[in-house]
Amino acid sequence: MKIVVALVLLVIGSLVFHWLSPWWMTPLASNWSAIDTTIDITLYITGIVFVAVNLFMAWAIFRYRYDPSRRSHYEPENKKLETWLTVITSIGVAAMLAPGLVVWADFVNVPEDADEMEVIGAQWAWSYRLPGDDGVLGEVDSTFVGPLNPFGMSPNDPAGNDDILISSNEVHLLIDRPIKFLLRSKDVLHNFAVPQFRVKMDLVPGMVTYAWATPTVKGKYDLLCMELCGIAHYTMRGYVVVDEQEDYDSWLAEQQTWSEIQSIPPGDAIAGKASYATCAACHGQEGQGLVAFNSPGLAILPSWYIKRQIEHFKYGIRGANEGDTFGQQMVPMANMLADANAIRNITAYIATLVPEKPVDTIEGDPHKGAAYYNTCGACHGAKAQGNYALQAPPLAGQDDWYLKRQLQNFRLGLRGAHKGDTYGHQMVLMARSLQNEQSINDLLAYLNTL
Amino acid sequence: MNVLRMLRDKPWLPATEAATVAQYGGPDPVAAMRIMLRFILAIVGVIFFLFLITFLARSQYPDFQALAGAPWQPFTDPSRLWFNTALLACASLTIQMGLGGTRNGKLNVTIAGISAAVFFTVLFLIAQFDLWLHLQSMGFYMNGNPANSYFYLLTAVHGLHLIGGLLVLSNVVFRVWYDNDAASLTAPLKLCTTYWHFLLGVWLVLFAILTARPETINALAAMCGF
């Protein structure tokens, strides 16, 4: 009879768990309250069936427990009962289905006045494109994608010139305006999901899919990739910020159009050489890095990476944490570079420096390290040569003591914890799979062999 | 209707033994082979059906270029395919003659029929392979275009099924030689014959769809809702 007690307790327990559970849908921030209502309807109907069937079963087991002197009731079928049960079940099913279909019709038909925005997924970062003043998104094609044209903008379509390209993982939306997300993937399947909006949809390479919502509550919401897209799937995060008109406008003003991006001049290495004098004190004349000053080699680093890091130091995204002593030292240095032009110049100069192979300072088991590197190689390349498309810097040829400190900083959240640091945040999640110093040493020992 | 009536049986009501035997009289080995063949045909049918459905769906993407239509396309003039089709049709015909031989007890007709069927089937396979080489020499490679890919893929799958059929048939031929009795062959040879006819039918469908002109393909795709 334990089973009867167990069944009853499980039913009661499930109900209690449900009522007491602090784990429930995150508060809604869009127009899709109808989805929540549909869930409630289904929950009540299925809940009643769950309780009724199982309690009835428990009762039957108790009432008709074994008695050798008794025979069971012989009744092959009972048409009337079965018909009734079929009818009632069908009604219940229809009651759940009908609201579902009605709401789905709303989802399929996007309001005509909805704004449009393109969301682009690529392994493992989000970017966005707004149609600009003309309200038309320019043509794109994956054949045009390259280092200077990550969005694959077609050079033949003038409508693309005023498109606003947002290479950040954060995008802003206007409150109370319906918005249609046009979803496009550059490589594999991804899924655009903002739990507070309730809707989600896959991004499929080779086609454009869509979802729509009207944000109704101001705030900053997580954007997640919810379709397995490879090793770093779980680090593919973004943010959607819902703004009032004023805040939205000021954000929009900071963004660059495609033609603005194209007109950025290349850096001037000669001008950059002058500013580099300050850097040379710690990082060395040849950008080779100096272990005594805890300064990593710069010559090995590509311009786009140095640019991003200098900006991060400048805007408090990196080096703001007190635990990151050496990062903090970089902040005033970075502030000496007045504007984007100065940063471009200095990176242009560093690009002319010839890197030299640093001295190995760390011992470990490169064989084990190779196994850890499997994961890292997806972004940083099989030879740790780095990959611009994934914004992953080269690791081979970098000072191992520096990499070690950065891995530890990532692990502890001293670097990469800031929400503006897309790739740093990925490294926080990644570095946590290295559990101790030994595994970091092994990994670096392997990198030293490359 | 029979199945529906069967499903309405009330098995708990006792039936007389005579009624039971009338409904079902015990195992039947010949029928078993036939049943298995039917299932095999169904499975093979499903495989080709699914391939063709995906072909139609895939044909609606812009990079698809049908293999017939324009003068430079290989199957605008399908005479080579008609020749191959004739070979396979001959195989079907001769195997049917061989089957007729077993029914009349004429062993030599049976042997001649089966041999000719094998001959024509092998010839068909060689001709198909030669067609591949021809396509390659014209620059229509497997990965050049989805239409090419499907052509190679489906002719290969069809060919593999024929080779499978030949293996089974060789087992049958072995038994002609072993038993020296044409009559015992009737049942298995009939199954082989059915299989050959079926594969001829599959080939005709493949022929019709894979080498159709773009208008036809688009019309078919539209009918399927792509």
Place this chain on the structure above:
Amino acid sequence: MQNVAIADQIDELHDPQTFITKYIWSQDHKVIAIQYGLTAVFVGLIALALSGLMRLQLGFPDTFDFINPSDYLQFVTMHGMIMVIYLLTALLLGGFGNYLIPLMIGARDMVFPFLNMLSYWFYLVSVIVLLASFFVPGGPTGAGWTLYPPQAILPGTPGYDWGIILMLVSLAIFIVAFTMGGLNYVTTVLQARTHGMTLMRMPLTIWGIFTATVLGLLAFPALLVSAIMMMLDKTLGTSFFMPALVSLGENLDYSGGSPILFQHLFWFFGHPEVYIVALPAFGMVSDVLATHARKNIFGYRMMVWAIVIIGGLSFFVWAHHMYVSGMDPAFGFFFATTTLIIAVPTAIKVYNWVLTLWKGNIQLTVPMLFAIGFIFTFTHGGLTGLFLGNVTIDLPLSDTYFVVAHFHMVMGVSPIMVLFAAIYHWYPLLTGKMFDERLGKIHFWFTFLGTYAIYLPMHYLGFLGVPRRYFAMGSMDFIPESAQTLNQSITISALIVGFSQLIFLYNVFVSLRNGKPAGHNPWGATSLEWQTPDVPPHHGNWGPKLPQVYRWAYDYGVPGAKEDFIPQNRPVTDSEQTAGERDA
């Protein structure tokens, strides 16, 4: 008719002589069944271990340095694939199908014993190829069990090279193996039934296995077709499923293909696959319930119809796995409707199981406990399916832990409940020994309560919006810290359940030696497999003469009968005859 073993005379079968022909290259369906069963359980244990590793990572992230993100995805993929295909499909159809079909319909063996043997060896090869992928460069594929292109064959996904190729090859071999076995099962059911065994007198187990096999024969080709096409995309550079894309910064040569096409093919197989697993389980649990409740299955005809209807409908619901895949959303209306319609026959089955208990005479044996556990977990899993099948609700819940919890409840826990019920139920027939009842009950309580403790809370992680297939959650604003506590408790329950399966293994192997002799028909069952002249049944099953069947398989508690059950092969008495004619 060479190789056809359905003649009545036993001497037409070649009795195996040596150890090798008897136990290794055996054509006896019972031996093949055990070979299938042991192999399936072996890979199943590997998959169980993989799930343990996954749970360790999820419950205690940042703790174990032997699980990194690529490993995790590989564990996820292999766990799913092994459990669905190589354990459940193989064990339910290859194992139980092989063992029970000939015995329950009164045949001496499968119709094509040689093909049957071949089926097992192909299955074994497919398992070996699958496991080989653990030892190749890059390891097994980590694309998820759905193997979606483009990621499955592109760098950035673990095992995109060797791993995925071996997986596709293994699946192709498995499909060949299944087809050989499946042809045998359907032909045997249709043509090798003994005298008097009409289709409607077959036990529901056979109906379930038969329908599932038909589904498998027609659905696996879709997987084969998609595997072949993906293999060509991978190796020869065709573009069936591969659009033009930029993989990790590199422009590839593919163009124009459609990833969604693959998903359609995959789920055209994948959804019937759910019922390939579920229908045999439905059938077996019906027989276990009837036997141990000492009552005829309630609404036998309705149960048969429901099996057939569910089987048929299962080919029209596949795209409910793809509501948010980017396919034309208008399909959602159709597939939501068909999906919810399929709930009706399924619900009727649940009612009939419960009504079988009603007014029964219930013996709470170990198989019965597992059968009750099945009803409970299946009801739960079926009802949560109504959430996901309803296209609107799928929007927030798809790709979250709600999905994981739902399909584990309905496709993991409940079929496994039936598998245990079935193993305990037929163990006396299989071995001639009784298992240890007390250990069986302990095993039941751990498994039943433990799995519920795993999967009930997991639904709530899903409501919360926690995404599946994430190596670690990291910090997300909408997920409270307490979710991690929930994850820990799930992991602990999972580990307990996992280790408690050792009790089962111990019981099975120790009872083999120490169990009490079971004797003939220890449960007092009516169906034919319990009426063999020898226990366990010998080669050829029935001694010199095939049994004659006179009645259906559910004559329990017949009024006026001497015992509370009447075996199928007992002739109808005159009084029954007159009573029956009066009723009719």
